[in-house]
Amino acid sequence: MIENLIQRLLSTHKFPGGVHPPQHKAESISVGSVKTEIPARLILPLHQHIGEPAEPIVAVGDKVLKGQRIAKANGYVSAAIHAPTSGTVSDISDYPIPHPSGLNAPCIVIETDGEDKWGERLAVQDWKKLDASALRNIIRDAGIVGLGGAGFPSFIKLNPGASKQIDTLILNGVECEPYITCDDFIMRERSGEIMLGITIMRHALNAKECIITVEENKPEAFQAMTMMAKETSGVKVMSVPTIYPHGSEKQLVQAVTGKEVPANGLTTQIGIVCHNVATAAAVYRAVYQGEPLISRYVTVTGSGVKQAKNIRALMGTPMSELIKQCDGEPASLSRVIMGGPMMGYAMQTDQVPVIKTTNCIIACTAEDVVSEPAVMPCIRCGACAEVCPVSLLPQQLYWHAKSRDHDKAQEFNLFDCIECGCCSYVCPSKIPLVQYYRHAKGEIWADEREKALADIARGRHEFRQTRIEREAAEKAERHRKKKEALAASKKKAAAITATDGKTAAENSGNKNTAIDDAIAKAKAKRLQQGHAHEKAAPENTAGKNKTETSDS
Numbered sequence: 001m002i003e004n005l006i007q008r009l010l011s012t013h014k015f016p017g018g019v020h021p022p023q024h025k026a027e028s029i030s031v032g033s034v035k036t037e038i039p040a041r042l043i044l045p046l047h048q049h050i051g052e053p054a055e056p057i058v059a060v061g062d063k064v065l066k067g068q069r070i071a072k073a074n075g076y077v078s079a080a081i082h083a084p085t086s087g088t089v090s091d092i093s094d095y096p097i098p099h100p101s102g103l104n105a106p107c108i109v110i111e112t113d114g115e116d117k118w119g120e121r122l123a124v125q126d127w128k129k130l131d132a133s134a135l136r137n138i139i140r141d142a143g144i145v146g147l148g149g150a151g152f153p154s155f156i157k158l159n160p161g162a163s164k165q166i167d168t169l170i171l172n173g174v175e176c177e178p179y180i181t182c183d184d185f186i187m188r189e190r191s192g193e194i195m196l197g198i199t200i201m202r203h204a205l206n207a208k209e210c211i212i213t214v215e216e217n218k219p220e221a222f223q224a225m226t227m228m229a230k231e232t233s234g235v236k237v238m239s240v241p242t243i244y245p246h247g248s249e250k251q252l253v254q255a256v257t258g259k260e261v262p263a264n265g266l267t268t269q270i271g272i273v274c275h276n277v278a279t280a281a282a283v284y285r286a287v288y289q290g291e292p293l294i295s296r297y298v299t300v301t302g303s304g305v306k307q308a309k310n311i312r313a314l315m316g317t318p319m320s321e322l323i324k325q326c327d328g329e330p331a332s333l334s335r336v337i338m339g340g341p342m343m344g345y346a347m348q349t350d351q352v353p354v355i356k357t358t359n360c361i362i363a364c365t366a367e368d369v370v371s372e373p374a375v376m377p378c379i380r381c382g383a384c385a386e387v388c389p390v391s392l393l394p395q396q397l398y399w400h401a402k403s404r405d406h407d408k409a410q411e412f413n414l415f416d417c418i419e420c421g422c423c424s425y426v427c428p429s430k431i432p433l434v435q436y437y438r439h440a441k442g443e444i445w446a447d448e449r450e451k452a453l454a455d456i457a458r459g460r461h462e463f464r465q466t467r468i469e470r471e472a473a474e475k476a477e478r479h480r481k482k483k484e485a486l487a488a489s490k491k492k493a494a495a496i497t498a499t500d501g502k503t504a505a506e507n508s509g510n511k512n513t514a515i516d517d518a519i520a521k522a523k524a525k526r527l528q529q530g531h532a533h534e535k536a537a538p539e540n541t542a543g544k545n546k547t548e549t550s551d552s
């Protein structure tokens, strides 16, 4: 207890800004977690993570078993996708997916058979014999991504590079955003799995120590993790103050270690790697049980459900199914949000599926939406700057983003914004500031992509022009040389003629004489032949007459 107290005292709030929005966590922690019912149909987007979408390795009509890989990672920053239960692939085409764009994207659809029959599983109990690379491959093949909401492939974060020494692995169990309690539940219910996952991660990273961070509004989770950590050397549990956005990676590192991550830098640069507590449990399951990432804890809450709860849901389950499991009526909802109220975004339909990054579903009624206040003009109060955890100037960012002055927005460090939403939360004019920043970032990325494509096209055009000009010059050179050679040969011939003029004239005379002789000889021959013909003519005629008589 004394140790915990010391840890609490040490872990004071050490980053600037932050807010204290109403928690709304009590609603979903009054009952234990429940397992999902297997829905008739699972919709699995190929893009559920940061990086390239996965590539399907099944076809329509294929039978699949639970845990079978159905899409492979496409490139280094990508993640495989596995069948969450047994069934038949009924479609591979575009469906609505959870994404801020609201666009459809390619998905694999499985009609489930209710048998929930596992395929082959390769559990590795003696994983300590494996090197870091082999462990990372298991984690990669299991399709594990950061389950805190970011969705970055976990094996990459377990590979900081041979030159980087990792001193500290920070396990993030802060879960500072209102309404969300899925990490709270996984720490209460699966602390043993998390601890074994930590051991594997430390082995892969060769990390000296691990700090498990839990926000002080989760006493049960803190207790459960502390009990488990007692058995493991080099692991301690730290309770951190309840303030949003304490769970944001850079803010957490600063609060726990006092070290600041360099701007545009990574935590590995200061010898630290952060992972979510649910990710650690997923790593345990992948290694010890050969189980890929096919399910996760999801908090289903909001005024649109009668009983908020945490559901251990299969990936691909339509959100409407989970809302029904919480006694909600999807048809009566005005909005479904994925994520929390600060960083989440509205779904285009309640049919979008649960994916690897779905930590929370908030079902909103018409009253929730009607009670939203109208947006007013900025009054330059400066409240937004006071709460920004990155010490930005949100008001200036807003002006530049609104006027689409992207250069100015970047001068004000737009890309350091972590989109936490603190500025929007406190803004008395209710300006959706984060939406402006997201939009500006999207436009800048689009411009840069377009510029990169234009540069490639311009490069190709310039290369073609250079080639055409070079070929034309070479052709002209060849032509010039040929012309010169011809002129030289003519000149040479003329010189020979001038030198040997007489000889040439004689040769010419002799030549004419020979021709005249030949003509005279031909004439004489023709005359001789004509004479001979006149002599022979009567014999021929007589012969002919004879023949004609006998025929008649």
Ligand code: SF4
Pocket (backbone or CB within 6 Å): 377, 378, 379, 380, 381, 382, 383, 384, 385, 394, 395, 398, 423, 426, 427, 428, 429, 430, 431, 433
């Ligand atoms: S909090 Fe809102 S009203 Fe106040 S300065 Fe910032 S943007 Fe303007």
Ligand code: SF4
Pocket (backbone or CB within 6 Å): 384, 387, 388, 389, 390, 391, 392, 393, 394, 397, 416, 417, 418, 419, 420, 421, 422, 423, 424, 433, 434, 437
């Ligand atoms: S959304 Fe961006 S600008 Fe606003 S408070 Fe958070 S980090 Fe600062």
